[in-house]
Every structure is written in C-alpha cells, then in structure tokens.
Amino acid sequence: MSGARRISGMRLERVLPYVQVMPLAAVLLLFLVVPLVFVGLLSFWEFDDIQYYPSFTLANYQELFASPLTWKLMADTITFTAVVWLLTVLIGFTCSYFLTFHIRTLRVQILLLLICTIPFWTSNVIRMISWIPFLGKQGVFNQGLIAVGVIDQPLEFLLYSDFAVIVCYVNLFTLFMIVPIFNSMVKIDLSIIEAARDAGANSWNILTNIIIPLSRSGIVLGTIFVVTLVMGDFFVVKIMSGSQSANVVSAMKNEIDQLYYPPAAASAMLLILIVVLMITLVLRIVDVRRELVQ
Amino acid sequence: MSFYLLAGFFALFVLFLYGPMSSIFVLSFQGPEGGLTFPMRGVSVHWFDVLFNSQRGDAGAAFRRSAGLGLLVMGITTLLSFAAGLAFRRKFVGSGFIFYLTVISLVMPGLLISLGIGQLFQIVGVGTNWYTSGLGAHLTWTLPFGLLIMFAVFGRFSRSLEEAARDLGASRWKILVHVTTPIIFPGIIAVALFGFTLSYDEIARSVLAIGTKNTLPLEIFNMTQNVTTPDLYAIGTFTTVVSLLVILISLWSIAFIQRNRAGTPGKQ
Amino acid sequence: MPKAKSGKVELLNVIKQFDGIKAVDNLNLTIEDGSYCCLVGPSGCGKTTILRMIAGHEFPTTGRIMIGGEDVTGLAPVERGTAMMFQNYALFPHLKILDNVAFHLKMRGVAKAARQKRAGEMLERVQLGHLASRLPAELSGGQQQRVALARSLITNPRVLLLDEPLSALDEFLRLQMRGELKQLRKSLDITFVHVTHTQPEALALADRIVVMDHGLIEQVGRPEDIFNFPKSPYVAKFMGGQNVLYGSVDAVDPGDQNRITVVQESGNKLSAGVGENRFKRGDPIKLSVRRDKVHILTDGQAESAECGFTNQITGQVAGIEYQGSYVKITLDCNGKEQFVINAPDAVFFKRPVDLGDHVAAGWPPDETIVLHGDKDSSSADMAAG
Numbered sequence: 001m002s003g004a005r006r007i008s009g010m011r012l013e014r015v016l017p018y019v020q021v022m023p024l025a026a027v028l029l030l031f032l033v034v035p036l037v038f039v040g041l042l043s044f045w046e047f048d049d050i051q052y053y054p055s056f057t058l059a060n061y062q063e064l065f066a067s068p069l070t071w072k073l074m075a076d077t078i079t080f081t082a083v084v085w086l087l088t089v090l091i092g093f094t095c096s097y098f099l100t101f102h103i104r105t106l107r108v109q110i111l112l113l114l115i116c117t118i119p120f121w122t123s124n125v126i127r128m129i130s131w132i133p134f135l136g137k138q139g140v141f142n143q144g145l146i147a148v149g150v151i152d153q154p155l156e157f158l159l160y161s162d163f164a165v166i167v168c169y170v171n172l173f174t175l176f177m178i179v180p181i182f183n184s185m186v187k188i189d190l191s192i193i194e195a196a197r198d199a200g201a202n203s204w205n206i207l208t209n210i211i212i213p214l215s216r217s218g219i220v221l222g223t224i225f226v227v228t229l230v231m232g233d234f235f236v237v238k239i240m241s242g243s244q245s246a247n248v249v250s251a252m253k254n255e256i257d258q259l260y261y262p263p264a265a266a267s268a269m270l271l272i273l274i275v276v277l278m279i280t281l282v283l284r285i286v287d288v289r290r291e292l293v294q
Numbered sequence: 295m296s297f298y299l300l301a302g303f304f305a306l307f308v309l310f311l312y313g314p315m316s317s318i319f320v321l322s323f324q325g326p327e328g329g330l331t332f333p334m335r336g337v338s339v340h341w342f343d344v345l346f347n348s349q350r351g352d353a354g355a356a357f358r359r360s361a362g363l364g365l366l367v368m369g370i371t372t373l374l375s376f377a378a379g380l381a382f383r384r385k386f387v388g389s390g391f392i393f394y395l396t397v398i399s400l401v402m403p404g405l406l407i408s409l410g411i412g413q414l415f416q417i418v419g420v421g422t423n424w425y426t427s428g429l430g431a432h433l434t435w436t437l438p439f440g441l442l443i444m445f446a447v448f449g450r451f452s453r454s455l456e457e458a459a460r461d462l463g464a465s466r467w468k469i470l471v472h473v474t475t476p477i478i479f480p481g482i483i484a485v486a487l488f489g490f491t492l493s494y495d496e497i498a499r500s501v502l503a504i505g506t507k508n509t510l511p512l513e514i515f516n517m518t519q520n521v522t523t524p525d526l527y528a529i530g531t532f533t534t535v536v537s538l539l540v541i542l543i544s545l546w547s548i549a550f551i552q553r554n555r556a557g558t559p560g561k562q
Numbered sequence: 563m564p565k566a567k568s569g570k571v572e573l574l575n576v577i578k579q580f581d582g583i584k585a586v587d588n589l590n591l592t593i594e595d596g597s598y599c600c601l602v603g604p605s606g607c608g609k610t611t612i613l614r615m616i617a618g619h620e621f622p623t624t625g626r627i628m629i630g631g632e633d634v635t636g637l638a639p640v641e642r643g644t645a646m647m648f649q650n651y652a653l654f655p656h657l658k659i660l661d662n663v664a665f666h667l668k669m670r671g672v673a674k675a676a677r678q679k680r681a682g683e684m685l686e687r688v689q690l691g692h693l694a695s696r697l698p699a700e701l702s703g704g705q706q707q708r709v710a711l712a713r714s715l716i717t718n719p720r721v722l723l724l725d726e727p728l729s730a731l732d733e734f735l736r737l738q739m740r741g742e743l744k745q746l747r748k749s750l751d752i753t754f755v756h757v758t759h760t761q762p763e764a765l766a767l768a769d770r771i772v773v774m775d776h777g778l779i780e781q782v783g784r785p786e787d788i789f790n791f792p793k794s795p796y797v798a799k800f801m802g803g804q805n806v807l808y809g810s811v812d813a814v815d816p817g818d819q820n821r822i823t824v825v826q827e828s829g830n831k832l833s834a835g836v837g838e839n840r841f842k843r844g845d846p847i848k849l850s851v852r853r854d855k856v857h858i859l860t861d862g863q864a865e866s867a868e869c870g871f872t873n874q875i876t877g878q879v880a881g882i883e884y885q886g887s888y889v890k891i892t893l894d895c896n897g898k899e900q901f902v903i904n905a906p907d908a909v910f911f912k913r914p915v916d917l918g919d920h921v922a923a924g925w926p927p928d929e930t931i932v933l934h935g936d937k938d939s940s941s942a943d944m945a946a947g
Contacts, residue, residue: 035410
C-alpha cells in the first residue's frame with residue numbers, strides 16, 4: 001500500500017512540471033509558433049493583385065530582394081535603430097549610474113526608478129501624440145524659443161520629421177535600457193570600486209575597466225529590447241514623420257492595408273529570421289534567467 | 295559636483311518623460327473653441343463630453359472592451375505564469391525550448407504575430423474576435439513578462455519554507471495555498487499589473503487580430519489619423535488616468551503587504 | 563632611513579561622524595613603522611572606519627592622518643602608499659586572476675607584456691601561478707584571498723591594510739593563512755594594520771593591539787600586556803580569559819600602602835596589590851584574575867594558607883565544558899556574576915567535580931589585577947568566548 005503510494009508520489013513529482021507548464025506552452029504554440037509558421041507558408045503563396053491562394057512560389061521573395069525599396073527600408077530601419085540605440089544607451093547608462101552610485105538610500109533609489117518606469121504601464125500612442133502639441137509649429141517648444149528670443153520663426157523640423165520620430169522613440173524606449181542596466185549595475189560590490197581606486201584607477205578608469213564591463217549583461221538585454229522595439233514599430237515612424245519616413249514594418253503594414261498579404265509575409269519572414277538570429281546570439285552571451293534571479 | 299551634474303541630467307530626463315504627457319493632460323480641458331495646441335481658450339470638460347456622448351466614435355464601448363479584455367488577459371496571465379513558474383523550478387525535458395519560445399515571443403514584433411494570427415483565423419474560417427484571436431495575441435505579449443517575473447520571484451524564494459511545511463505534515467496542495475502563494479503574493483500582483491496594463495495599451499498585436507470591433511488603443515490610433523480636435527487629448531487623459539489608477543492600486547497593495555510583513559517580528 | 567618610505571601611521575584628533583553619530587571620537591593613535599598592529603573590538607566599534615580612513619576610502623570629519631610623517635588627510639588612496647585587502651576580497655569578477663593582479667600596473671600605464679610578467683611573478687609568490695587564467699569565481703576562498711593579497715602587494719605599499727581578512731575562511735584555512743601572514747610580515751618591511759573581532763587572531767599576529775569600543779580606544783599595548791593586564795573590565799571581558807570581580811575597598815594595609823583588602827557584596831574578602839594607585843576605604847573597585855590561574859581547592863587547601871591560594875571564592879558548579887587540553891568550569895556565585903576556571907585536564911580528571919557541587923576556588927593574591935575605568939560594556943560580554 002505505502003509502496004504504491006510512494007511510487008505514485010514519485011511519478012507525480014516527475015509529471016507535475018509538464019502539467020504546470022502545459023497551458024503556457026499551449027498558448028505559445030497556438031498563438032506564436034503556428035501563426036508564424038503560417039506566415040512562412042503564406043510567403044510562398046501566389047498573389048495576383050486581387051486575391052491570393054495556396055501555392056508554392058518564390059516570386060514574393062524575388063520581388064522583395066529585387067526591389068531597391070527593400071534595401072532602402074532596411075537601411076532606414078538600421079539608421080533609426082542605431083541612432084535610437086546610441087541615445088538610449090547613453091541616457092539609460094547615465095541615469096542608472098546616477099541611481100546606483102549617487103543615491104544612497106534604497107528607498108529613494110526605488111522611488112526614482114519607479115518614476116522612470118511608470119510611463120511603461122501607460123499607453124504608447126498617448127505618449128506619442130503628446131509630443132504633437134509640444135513640437136508643433138505653434139507648439140510649446142517653438143513658442144518658448146520665440147518668447148526667449150532665440151528664434152523669430154518657428155522651427156519646422158521639430159514635428160513631422162525624422163527628428164520627431166527619434167525623440168519619440170527615445171521617449172518611449174529609454175526605460176527599457178534603464179531597468180536592465182540598473183539591475184546589473186546595482187549588483188556591483190562597492191568594495192570592488194574601492195579596490196580599483198586603491199590600485200590607482202581614476203574615475204574614468206573605473207568607468208571603463210570596472211563599471212561598463214560589469215554592466216555588460218544589462219546593456220545587452222536593454223539593447224535587445226530597444227532594437228526589437230524600434231524595428232517592430234510601425235506607427236511612430238508613420239505619424240511622427242507625417243508619413244514621410246518608413247521602416248520595414250511600417251511598409252509591411254501598408255502592404256497589409258492594401259491586402260497584399262503574401263508579399264507582406266515575405267518581408268515578415270525576413271524580420272523573423274533577423275529577430276530569431278539575434279535572440280539566439282544574445283542568449284549565448286547572457287544568461288537571462290540568472291540575471292533575473294540574482 | 296558630479297552629483298549635481300548627474301542629478302540635473304536625471305531631472306531633465308524625468309521632465310522629458312513626463313513633460314509632454316502633462317501638456318496633453320492640460321490641453322484636454324480646452325474650452326469648446328480651443329484647438330490642438332496652446333494657448334488654452336477657456337477651461338471646460340467639453341471634449342470629454344464630445345468623446346463619450348457624440349455619435350461619431352465608439353469610445354465608451356471601446357473602453358469597455360479594452361477593460362474586459364485586459365481583465366481576461368490579466369487573469370489568464372497570472373494563472374499560467376504562476377503554474378509555469380512552479381514548473382520551471384524543476385528540471386524537465388523541453389524547459390530550455392519553452393524558455394526560448396518565451397523570449398522569442400517577447401521580442402517578436404507584434405505586427406508579425408498579429409498578421410499570423412489574423413490570417414490563420416481567417417483562412418481556417420473561425421474569424422477574428424477580441425475574445426478569441428485577440429486574447430491569444432495579447433497573451434503572447436503578457437505571458438513572457440509574467441514568466442520572467444515569476445523567475446525573479448522564485449529565485450528569491452527559499453525552498454526550505456516549503457520543506458519545513460512538508461515536515462510539519464502539510465500536503466502538496468496545502469503548501470501551495472498556505473505557504474508558497476502568500477509569500478510570493480506581491481510578485482503575483484506584479485504579474486497581474488503587467489497583464490492588465492500591457493493588454494490595455496496594446497496596439498501592434500491587436501491591429502490585425504482583434505476583429506471588427508476596436509479596442510480603446512485602436513480607437514485612439516484611428517483618431518490620431520483623422521481627429522483634429524482636443525477630444526483626442528481627452529481620450530488620452532482618460533486612458534492614462536485609468537492606467538495610473540491600476541498602477542497605484544497594484545503598487546499600493548504590494549507596499550501594503552511588504553509593510554505588514556516588515557512589522558511582523560522574525561521577518562526581515 | 564629615507565623618510566618618505568616610512569610606514570609610520572599617525573591619527574591626530576580624528577573624529578568621524580556618520581549622520582551626526584560619532585563612529586570615531588577624537589582618536590589619537592600612532593602605529594610604528596614596520597609593526598603589526600591589530601585593531602580589535604566588537605562590530606560597530608569604529609575599527610573598520612579607522613582602517614578605511616587610513617586607506618583613504620573615508621575622510622575624517624575633523625583631524626589629520628599622517629603616513630610616514632606626511633599629512634595624507636585629503637589624498638586619494640593611490641597617493642598614500644597604502645594597499646587594502648577587503649573582507650570579501652573585492653576581486654574584479656570579470657577579470658582573470660592575472661589581470662586582477664596586474665590591474666594596478668595597467669592603471670599606471672605599464673605595457674601589457676611587462677605587467678603580465680610582473681603579475682605572474684607575484685602570483686608565483688603566493689603559489690597561484692597555475693591559476694593565472696582563471697576567473698575569481700572559479701577559485702576557492704583561500705585562493706581568492708591569496709589573489710587579493712597578491713593584488714595588494716603589487717602596489718609596493720608601505721602600509722598593508724587588512725579588513726577582517728580571515729573571517730570568511732574555515733577554521734583550517736584561517737590557521738594556515740595566519741601562518742602565512744606571519745611569514746609575509748617577516749619577509750616584508752612594511753606596516754600591517756589588521757582589523758579583526760577575533761581576540762585569538764589579534765593575540766597570535768600582532769605586536770601591538772588596539773582595543774576599541776564605541777569609537778574610543780580602550781587600551782593599546784603588546785598582546786601579552788593586554789591579555790595579562792587589562793586596564794578595564796571591558797578589555798578584560800573582551801579579550802577573554804579573565805574573571806572580573808566587583809567590590810569595594812575594605813582596608814588599606816597600614817604597613818604597605820600597595821596592598822588592600824577588597825570586600826565583595828557577598829562579604830567575601832580578597833587581597834590585591836594596587837601599584838601606583840591609591841585607594842581609601844569604601845572606594846568601589848573592580849578586580850580581575852585569569853581563568854587559568856584559579857584552582858579548585860580541596861577542603862584542606864581552602865583552610866590552610868600554605869598553598870598560597872588565599873584569595874578565594876565559593877560557588878556552585880553551573881557548567882563543565884571539556885576543551886581538550888583544559889576543562890572550563892563555570893561557577894555560579896550568589897546567582898550573580900559567573901566565575902570561570904580553566905583547569906588543566908589532567909588536574910581536573912584527577913579530582914573531578916560535578917554539576918551542582920559547591921566548591922571553593924582560589925588563587926594567589928599576586929595574580930589579582932586591579933582594573934580602572936568604569937567601562938563595562940555589555941558588547942564585550944557578547945564577544946567574549
């Protein structure tokens with residue numbers, strides 16, 4: 001009797017994790033894997049400007065790679081991503097540095113970090129459109145500058161321009177840098193910094209030899225977030241540029257709006273490939289689970 | 295000196311973060327003659343009235359749909375993340391793969407998932423709807439956050455508490471209900487907060503998978519393209535206030551639990 | 563001797579406040595060049611703060627710090643010629659062992675090949691040459707400690723500062739490292755300042771001990787002096803090995819002003835020599851006697867003065883702990899202060915006592931020490947073994 005119970009207990013122990021993880025795995029399978037595989041299939045379907053139907057053609061890919069527009073979109077996407085990445089890393093690192101090394105009490109640290117993260121839980125569209133009354137011709141910024149006397153004509157490039165797109169991206173995504181960088185920076189033992197100072201390191205040496213290397217995993221994680229968010233955006237780039245700029249995903253959205261599904265699926269596959277490669281690489285550099293636990 | 299420089303930088307960043315948001319908050323109270331930019335032409339709640347009582351839009355219904363979907367996503371995310379978090383405490387075949395899928399789900403551009411789900415549901419013939427395809431699409435966004443939070447929570451959770459409960463004769467289920475869950479409850483609230491707010495504000499994953507009836511963010515998104523009056527800001531103020539309320543309630547309950555625990559002797 | 567090389571450390575009227583609380587209170591201390599000085603005291607007594615001020619990781623609120631005769635009060639650590647070994651070693655987790663040791667040379671702009679060669683030699687010196695390409699996390703605690711030592715020594719310090727260097731090691735490694743520190747001390751002509759809360763460590767290593775409490779120095783002296791002649795009840799209790807007895811002066815020997823009789827609250831009388839100090843009848847007084855100088859007396863011994871154990875105390879045996887070479891016997895005297903006797907095991911087992919027995923214990927009056935000061939901190943009770 002007790003022997004049987006012991007065996008069933010051990011079996012339960014072994015089966016339980018599968019039961020517990022099953023619902024999550026099922027959702028991901030049904031709503032992530034299957035749809036993306038389906039996008040893959042769709043990219044090979046035939047398409048004749050009016051409708052699309054199951055088939056196997058490489059035409060969508062041929063068109064995608066043959067079009068100079070694809071490469072221009074790619075280049076623009078990369079440019080946006082690079083500029084935003086640089087700005088968010090600089091701002092995120094500086095803010096984390098301030099929070100970690102200049103704020104003494106844990107309570108204040110948490111409070112200031114919360115102030116940085118609260119917008120994360122609010123709507124991105126709202127945060128985006130809130131720049132319109134700010135940057136517009138009649139906007140707060142221009143009127144302020146005119147009032148002070150720096151300019152006498154409103155600056156036109158502030159809104160509906162690449163500048164506006166980048167300002168908006170930085171506004172939306174910097175907190176995705178701050179949180180992971182802060183998380184790895186705050187784990188740096190202060191005595192390590194004192195040891196470096198003992199060894200003759202000045203503030204710059206400490207920054208480059210100790211703090212930056214030890215914040216690396218946070219920077220990498222933040223980078224992944226910012227890069228995929230900028231790459232995946234389709235409305236900031238459209239609205240804030242006044243439809244003058246585009247990136248791969250916003251172009252894809254245009255194709256979808258015109259019901260050009262198979263070509264859109266082909267560009268989607270290209271993006272999926274890039275994202276999967278990037279993630280595989282990053283998971284090799286950083287142990288995300290350990291980052292979270294420690 | 296470097297402190298003041300950095301503090302100044304940080305203050306500027308906070309201003310950069312909140313300044314524009316506060317300007318639309320102010321502008322949403324424009325008088326009936328006011329426009330999308332300063333100056334204010336009187337102060338009124340006219341645009342809130344336009345928003346909810348005009349025939350043009352569907353803001354009230356959209357809000358109810360968004361809130362309903364958010365609550366649904368919140369519940370499912372909390373439950374599934376908690377269960378999966380428990381599973382990941384042991385080694386099991388395929389754990390690496392599921393974790394990998396979770397990370398992919400987190401960083402995959404939402405529009406691609408939206409496209410896949412939308413098309414799949416169309417082709418299969420089920421049709422898209424907010425409580426089917428829309429729900430699934432949102433879960434691919436909230437579950438990764440939920441699971442990662444659970445990792446962080448269980449990483450700090452001492453196994454010996456459960457072992458002690460087992461030594462004292464508690465069954466597996468009783469341990470879960472009386473020991474594990476109460477201790478990690480602040481983490482569960484955090485998962486719920488992410489679940490609701492991420493779904494409530496989501497656009498990319500909704501846009502092709504939500505069906506014909508819009509959620510609130512989609513409604514706002516559409517308004518940005520064709521509305522040139524301050525009711526756009528009114529809806530912005532409204533939805534931000536909802537988000538802030540949810541955040542406040544969540545943070546307050548987490549702080550409340552922590553404070554109660556700190557007050558109990560023998561707990562650190 | 564070139565003055566600039568001297569490792570003499572002086573603290574002059576140093577006060578250090580944290581948020582209005584004095585961690586170090588008007589401290590004056592001179593640590594001679596080439597000495598091994600241990601700062602001991604319970605946690606929070608200010609000893610680590612002193613070390614960090616010498617290192618330049620904290621600055622005194624007021625007062626000056628001199629090293630080798632020059633004022634270093636506001637100088638950065640590297641300009642002081644000090645090197646600190648941290649309690650948790652503070653190895654750079656992202657750098658290989660070799661690069662950890664070579665870090666100082668890198669900061670000074672030494673070329674890569676040259677600095678790696680010197681670091682390699684230093685690693686050989688601490689017998690870790692074979693681990694040069696490992697990361698700190700891949701080393702055991704003892705090995706990490708040696709790396710930390712090597713990293714400190716490569717700066718050619720004139721003062722080596724050690725912050726609880728042995729506290730993270732297990733007993734076996736602790737004794738081994740203690741030996742190695744002694745060796746190192748012999749081979750290097752530099753000053754060692756070592757912070758510890760463990761009395762045996764201080765006794766074993768130091769040639770000068772500074773006992774601290776609440777930001778103040780209680781006593782400075784050679785280890786044997788501190789141990790045998792504690793100044794105050796606090797030092798006696800903290801350094802351990804002593805019994806502290808309370809009473810008041812009953813009489814001063816009319817023939818010898820040096821000799822007094824002390825009466826305890828219980829009426830028990832003890833005799834002691836007071837040295838330079840003068841007392842009058844009724845003065846409160848504290849005495850101490852080393853645990854190992856006290857003997858458990860037979861009835862015959864207790865009666866006769868011949869054996870010389872004329873200072874006596876009686877009590878009930880409340881504890882017997884076998885410690886290997888000796889047995890620790892705790893007596894309960896009137897339910898108040900506990901009195902401890904360390905008896906050699908051979909003596910104890912020849913005539914054992916049992917829990918609950920009423921016994922008399924005695925010692926020669928000359929072993930009685932008169933304590934000064936009223937410092938009687940409870941923190942010392944906690945720390946004493």
